[in-house]
Amino acid sequence: MDPTDTQKKQPDQDKEKMSNVKKQPRVSLEFRNLAESYQVVINDICQKMGHGMAEFLEKKVNSVQEWEKVWSRYAKKLSDLAKPENIDLAVHCLNELITNALQHIPDVLTYLSQLRNQSVFNFCAIPQVMAIATLAACYNNQQVFRGRVKIRKGQAVTLMMEATNMPAVKAIMYQYMEEIYQRIPSSDPSSSKTKQIISSVRKQNLPSCQLVSRNHYSPIYLSCAMLLVALSWQYLSTMSQATEEYVQTGEH
Incomplete structure (x- = not known):
């Protein structure tokens, strides 16, 4: 990797870190x-996330081993996937992971x-629709x-505003899966499996659910949701940076 590329990225990374630092008092206040x-529940979740990050960096969890099984089929070293001449193999690897x-x-x-409780449904559905949107953007x-x-x-x-009921969540999921489906290249090694999975989801029949609103719980769940979203955003940013540094280290 060109050292100048790292230098160009550094100001943006520093700016993002400072932004996260400034937001920390708000998170603590909430x-x-x-x-x-x-607080006990959130503290437990944060501790588990912290342990998960540590295990990820130490490469001791099964998910990392499975991840390595995938990329090792496309390159001898993880850093090889960052080389311009290997971009096709890198994208094939990415598509298989997705x-x-x-x-x-x-x-x-x-x-x-x-799920039957409206607040609980919102709390669980929001991360899922954001995840499928991210997968579609990366595919x-x-x-x-x-x-x-x-x-x-x-x-x-x-x-976050739309994922408030099952039909809406299904519509969001189908929308982004359709975006992925339309971009499946015939030359991709995982193309058949990707099409099969999306087709099976299209045919999935789910019972209609009647959500019950619990207005006196909503502010609490909303606070928890916003706090966990902030923590998750920080977690993903940290993991992204750690992975990038890991790739760069592998090049030396």
Whole structure:
């Protein structure tokens, strides 16, 4: 990798870090305003996320091993996928990883269809629609290996506002899966599997669910949701940076 590329990225990374630091007091304030029972739950989740990040960096979890099984079929070293001459192989690897993620959508939809509390449904559905939007943005996208690919903040807000019932969530899921389906290249090694998974989700029949609103819980769940979204955003940013540094280290 050209050292000048790293130098160009550094100001943006520093700016993002400073932005996260400035937001920290808001997160802490929201956390302290929650009831102790909710603080205990969030604290437990954060500890597990922290342990997960540590295990990821130490390469001791099964998901990393499975991840390595995928990329090792396309390159001898992970850093090889960042080389321009290997861009086609890198995209094939990316598409296979995304295809593996798509196969969990039926279970996600089945789980969401069983929820009855409106606040709980919103809390669980929002991360899922944001995830499928991110997968669609990354699928078959060479830019993933040239910079950062994220969904727009406005797009994220729209998803959070719309993912309030099962028909809406299914529509969002189908919309982004259709975007992926339309971009499946015939030359991609995972193309058949990707098409098969998307087709099976299209045919999935789910029972209609009647959501019950619990207005007196909504502010609490909303605070928890916003706090976890902020923590998840920080987590994903950290993981993205760690992966990028890992790739760069592998080149030396």
